[in-house]
Amino acid sequence: MKSLFDRTQLSNISLKNRFIRSATWEELADKKGHMTKELFKVYENLADGGIGALITGYAFVTKDEQPNPGMMGIYNDSFIEEYRALTDMVHKYDTQIILQIAYGGSQTNFDLGKRIIWGPSSVENSVTKVIPDEMTKEEIKVLIKAFADGGLRAKKAGFDGVQLHGAHGYLLSQFLNPYYNRRNDQYGGSIENRSRIIFEIYEAVREKVGKDFPILIKVNCGDFMDNGLTLEESLYTSKKLSEMGIDGIEISGGCASSKPNEGPVRIKVNSKEKESYFKEHARRIASEVDTPIILVGGNRSIDVMDEILNNTDIEYFSLCRPLLCEPHLINRWAKGDTTKAKCVSCNKCFEVVGKTCIFNR
Numbered sequence: 001m002k003s004l005f006d007r008t009q010l011s012n013i014s015l016k017n018r019f020i021r022s023a024t025w026e027e028l029a030d031k032k033g034h035m036t037k038e039l040f041k042v043y044e045n046l047a048d049g050g051i052g053a054l055i056t057g058y059a060f061v062t063k064d065e066q067p068n069p070g071m072m073g074i075y076n077d078s079f080i081e082e083y084r085a086l087t088d089m090v091h092k093y094d095t096q097i098i099l100q101i102a103y104g105g106s107q108t109n110f111d112l113g114k115r116i117i118w119g120p121s122s123v124e125n126s127v128t129k130v131i132p133d134e135m136t137k138e139e140i141k142v143l144i145k146a147f148a149d150g151g152l153r154a155k156k157a158g159f160d161g162v163q164l165h166g167a168h169g170y171l172l173s174q175f176l177n178p179y180y181n182r183r184n185d186q187y188g189g190s191i192e193n194r195s196r197i198i199f200e201i202y203e204a205v206r207e208k209v210g211k212d213f214p215i216l217i218k219v220n221c222g223d224f225m226d227n228g229l230t231l232e233e234s235l236y237t238s239k240k241l242s243e244m245g246i247d248g249i250e251i252s253g254g255c256a257s258s259k260p261n262e263g264p265v266r267i268k269v270n271s272k273e274k275e276s277y278f279k280e281h282a283r284r285i286a287s288e289v290d291t292p293i294i295l296v297g298g299n300r301s302i303d304v305m306d307e308i309l310n311n312t313d314i315e316y317f318s319l320c321r322p323l324l325c326e327p328h329l330i331n332r333w334a335k336g337d338t339t340k341a342k343c344v345s346c347n348k349c350f351e352v353v354g355k356t357c358i359f360n361r
């Protein structure tokens with residue numbers, strides 16, 4: 001029988017348990033995306049809390065594109081040294097750390113009018129009303145290189161891997177989404193074409209970081225909106241990435257344009273049935289894909305995760321809001337207090353700089 005506390009190997013990453021902190025934008029980096037003392041402390045507290053690996057908040061790969069304030073950056077070499085201090089610190093706790101890299105796009109309300117915002121097509125975002133510039137093929141090349149450079153910087157800074165943010169309605173997820181991607185060149189149309197930018201980014205990052213450095217991706221199992229990505233299509237993208245050699249796939253779902261409470265960060269996860277809300281989708285993907293699958297979204301109870309671990313091919317569980325509420329949750333569980341996470345999934349954490357739980361103030 002598998003245990004949530006097994007030590008396992010996810011590609012070249014040795015994990016002391018099967019729990020991962022899912023990427024969380026803390027809003028604590030400075031204006032240019034650099035580390036602050038507060039942000040460093042957040043990671044130290046999490047590393048001390050027993051988690052197997054931490055995925056950072058999404059870090060922007062091009063200097064001028066930041067969908068939210070206080071995000072971490074990775075757009076030039078000036079970040080390498082400060083992130084080296086971060087990774088060295090986290091490793092002292094026998095915790096691993098993965099940098100999530102991203103490009104935002106039209107799902108933003110931040111600094112509008114001051115920057116160029118790219119999209120697969122010039123389609124108005126249904127929530128923010130931002131109309132992005134349709135990317136030219138030259139711009140796609142620039143973006144691919146920016147991801148690859150970001151990946152290499154992550155390696156140089158001592159991260160244990162890099163995660164491409166392909167989920168939640170940000171640019172790469174919009175390429176996968178037929179509502180937002182109306183292109184009729186090789187980057188639009190069929191799911192093969194809509195996934196192409198992700199495949200090219202994966203290849204470009206791999207080329208730079210070499211075969212031994214773990215590359216993961218976070219993808220949607222579906223967009224939960226009219227004319228969004230479907231499970232079957234998502235399965236295609238994951239299978240192909242798996243064949244190409246990706247090291248881990250984190251399954252999430254939804255975006256700001258999703259139907260009410262069908263986005264990535266669902267509220268009122270107040271019964272065991274509602275927990276681990278992408279489990280059926282992830283179960284299907286895990287059964288057909290030969291790469292470790294990480295399930296995110298509403299993981300709250302040890303027994304629910306234990307059941308999934310032992311009855312599906314899902315190997316890892318990542319958590320975001322429960323760790324904003326209880327950064328030492330995994331230690332609590334490891335020590336035998338296995339009552340479920342205290343997080344009530346109210347999403348009030350979004351309203352606070354630092355993204356801490358309002359009930360802890």
Ligand SMILES: Cc1cc2nc3c(=O)[nH]c(=O)nc-3n(C[C@H](O)[C@H](O)[C@H](O)COP(=O)(O)O)c2cc1C
Pocket residue numbers: 022023024025026056057058100165167168218252264265266296297298299318319320321322349350355
């Ligand atoms: C405050 C906050 C910030 C988040 N930032 C990111 C992010 O930077 N990248 C990302 O992929 N997901 C981000 N997410 C989504 C989480 O990683 C996760 O997919 C979602 O919260 C569902 O998991 P949970 O039920 O454990 O919170 C964020 C969620 C919250 C609440």
